Amino acid sequence: MQLLIELLRSTIMAATPVLLAALGGTYTFYSNIFNIAMEGMMLIGAFMAVLGSYLFGSWVIGLLFGLAGGILAALIFIIFAVYLKTDEFVTGIAINMLALGGTTYLLRQIFDVKGAFMSPEIVAIPTWKIPLLHDIPVLGKLISGYPFIVYVALLAALLVQFHVYKTRFGLRIRATGEDARTVDSVGVNSSSVKSISIFYSGILCGLAGVFLSLGYVNLFAENMSNGRGWIALAVIILIQGRPLGILLMSLVFGFFEGLGLTLQGTAIPSQFTQMVPYLATLVALYFYSREKQTGVEVEEVEAV
């Protein structure tokens, strides 16, 4: 029982950064931007969060720094991809490299360490003990006492769903993704719709980064996003963007990562348990692609 609760708790913790990043990617998915910069947005967010929290001894400043980091990456993306018409794939790769190189460099430059920076002076995101529920034996353990960003992420899934499907902006963003020229022709500037969607994805990925470095653990390590941005992208592709589906899928991935963590300390070498989420992504992609493949005729021509 104890083990099961631990597994479920680690599932939720592990799912949160993927969920937040994937929700951010949902915006760019709908506006048809090939956003592979989520990994980098997250990493910058994580670094900035630690920096802010450490320098000011406040998780609030850390949070704000982290969000600013994500926004900064988004602005770079917007300037290059939307306004200078640089290829989105290229921009994304370059931002990821910039994030990796920049955080590694600043780690050296500011904290004078290689690899990872930890310190008792990094103030973590506070956890939220849900009143009343917290004291219920099993349930309380299960749903209460997480860093509050976990609850924000759950709420965000609902909000994004509503935003994309029920509002004016949602109508425009999905239309932009389908045919930007049409949107322009009815007098809506598709470039700004795209920019806004990148901006949102920067905020959410930045938040994912904050959670990584101030919630999930309490340190910054080189390349600590460790492929979560890519997994988030895979989730979006698998789910075709529906936020509530993304919530579910993120939990599945969180489960596998949690499983990997739980299995550590058993006889299985840790390198194999760490493979689990990536293998799970491949398996999920397999099922998705097989589904899609039945009777692919003419589309396949363009695909290969």
Next chain:
Amino acid sequence: MKKQIITAFIGIIVAFLAGFIIMALQGYNPAASYYQLFSYSLFSRFALFTTLNKAAPLILTGLSAAIGFASGAVNLGQVGQFLIGAMGVTAVGLWVDLPAPVMIPLLIAVALSAGAFYAGIAAFLRVKFNMDEFITTLMLNFLAGFFTLYLISGPMIDEKMYSPMTPMINRGGWFPQFGGLNFAFFLAVAALAVIYFIWNYTKIGYEWKVMGRNALFAKVGGCDNQKNYVRVMLVSGALAGLAGAIMVLGGMQHRFVKGIDANYGWDGVMIAIVANNGVIGTGLYALFFAMLQTGAMGMELETSVPSEFVLVLQAITVLFVVASRESAHLLFNRISVLLRLRKVRSQERVSKGDDSDAAFD
């Protein structure tokens, strides 16, 4: 071509300027740092050879990415293929002991096939199950990373050492050095020549090129896209595998060390991107990146700018070179529109007769 050189030049200058400002803001001496960067990578025979040796794996991972992208195969699995190639030659090099003239060709063949095999998995998943290679190669990177880490920290560990690594491979597999210039460099240049030839003088290279630009056109024209796709993936993987192998065979340590892949895989992707997937350009930018990375060590030594700074510089260079390529195009268009407009206005009222404008779409 000329336009390409100019925009590349502008992009690099702007990136260096940005780097200049960043360094200055942090209180370093940018001019001295740049001087050291060049001096430690170019200004002596030793420095130059170090740069060329460093360029060898970059040329190969760059080619791997470039040939894939140019043919429409988004192979982002250079990291994984690199590791598997390196592991392949390490394993064979540990257990097989032959004289160098036999051993080296054997190990090269092993490296090529190991890399091709690993890329082949992604190609198989694509062809058989329609799984996007863009995601599968990324996931396979992580799997290869954990798998090789497992091997070097468990079954293949050299227990005399403090961090995970294998023992040294047998001497017959070590690449020869020519006065400090490693055989690996010649191998990389040879690979470049072969790819250039395939790309420009063979039917298959033509079909790859067309597939990369418009797969449907190639298909309707009678090209077997599926076969060509698999071939490109195998060749791309083989190149990345070879890159990994030369880090074992031509490196200092002659063994598989943790972190052997450094950032060669992603550097290769960036090189291909700035080179616009051109073969010659890939070679040149690989040299440029190698120069930065080699010089960075000297820069850190002399002016205490952390060598990680070049990682930033590289990414900025990619952004600015590519962006200036696009903006130069826009700027060129704007200027020619203005010129044309002036001509139109000067003709005002001269003649309302027929002129010979070509029809446009």
Next chain:
Amino acid sequence: MVNAKLNRPDIELIKISSLVKIYPPATLAVDQVDLTIKEGEIHSIIGENGAGKSTLMKALYGLIPYNSGKIYLRGKEINFGSPKEAVRAGIGMVHQEFMLIPSYTVLENVILGVEPTGYFGVLNKRKARERVEKLVEEYNLNLNLNARIEDISVAARQKVEILKLLYKDVDILILDEPTAVLTPQEIEELFSRLKRLKAMEKTIIFISHKLDEVLELSDTITVMRKGKKVTTMVNENLTKSELARAMVGREVVFTVKKDEARPGDEVLRINNLTYTDRYKQERLKGINFNIRKGEIVGLAGVEGNGQFELVNCIMGLIDDYQGEILINGVRIDNLSILERRKLMAYLPQDRKDTGSAQDLSLISNSIMTHHRINPGLTGRWEALLDPGASRELTGQIIDKFNVLIPGIDAPISSLSGGNQQKVIVGREFMLNTDFVLLDQPTRGLDVGSIEFIQKEIIRKRDSGVGILLISADLDELFNLSDRLLIIYQGRIVAEVDPAEVDKEEVGEYMLGAKGVAS
């Protein structure tokens, strides 16, 4: 209508003066055009493809910026920075390629950009629906607001485009080539709708290159050629050839001359071809026909009635069909695309997406398929390509087909549409196969290129080649075909002799009003 009374004939509504538009890098699309539109009239602008009609209107509509000149609306100078401003001023435009979101419903498309909302930007669809429903009724548009665009017919989509404008309260409607996608019957319906709109005091600008339509519909006609305005005329006692001369700048032959066909052996035979797609929709239903050497067989039909699938079956892009396809008596059903290409040439309908690789050089675009079939292009070894021979073949195509090029190593995208198409036609015709499949060979080209390509097609026929011609242009089908097949909902519903039927009759077959057995 020639004698229709203009509502307020003398009020200048729009005045364009000396407008210039240059597309980058240096294509002069509109060259100092002056134009006046009067309130309440139907004003047609005609000209060939590439004459600058659409560009002029897009500039007026604020969709593209122009480089010099002035535009006045009701005497006030305007320069719309975006279509939004144009719409606010009462100008709306229906584009040649529809600007609709395929997966959205009719209602969503109508309100896109002017969505009524409540708090927090939440959509208020009920409010929108009431207004839209009223408009549908008022203008008798007969549309289901909940239908998705991708599920409705082309003619219905056009109605949605018009509805979009009415919803925005515009009183000046610009329609860019609205009839290109319609059957003769649907065109009639559109015209009566436009006349109704005119009666309701709307001003209509109608862009077309079809003379008959313009003569039937307009009060005033402006002719454009090569970016310049040639003339503006009141539509009284104008003749078709007068207009044509103004439009093209010379006498125009309306029909390409051809001799009687002398059909020889059978080259293509299709037996009972049936194809069901992955959504279990039967796209082709028991197609049977043959083509002999030395004849052109036309295939008429509204787009989406199986032509696409038929072409893909013949080409091998679809391989899970039932039935038999034979070329020169050989079954090709199990052959690869390359093996098929040894027996047939193919001109795809979309020259940019299927017929060429736009970024690659003329040479790379000219040697496709030849590189595997023509031994002359092989280098020293089978695997090698001979660069000299490739260049030579490209040169031959350029010479034989009168292609105007900036240089043989230039990308094909630097050529005009007509010249690109000539390269593709040349490449395919020089494969020297007995059977040629032509899918929309002249769509979107200028008159000169159309004439040239149509003559080449007839020459190809006269050299003893069997040709299947698929076209949306009934004029072209009537001009070129020796026999005419009509496809409707995946069935060949009729075979007619184009010399003995008229377009209206073919139109009825195309709409399924006639000839649908069982």
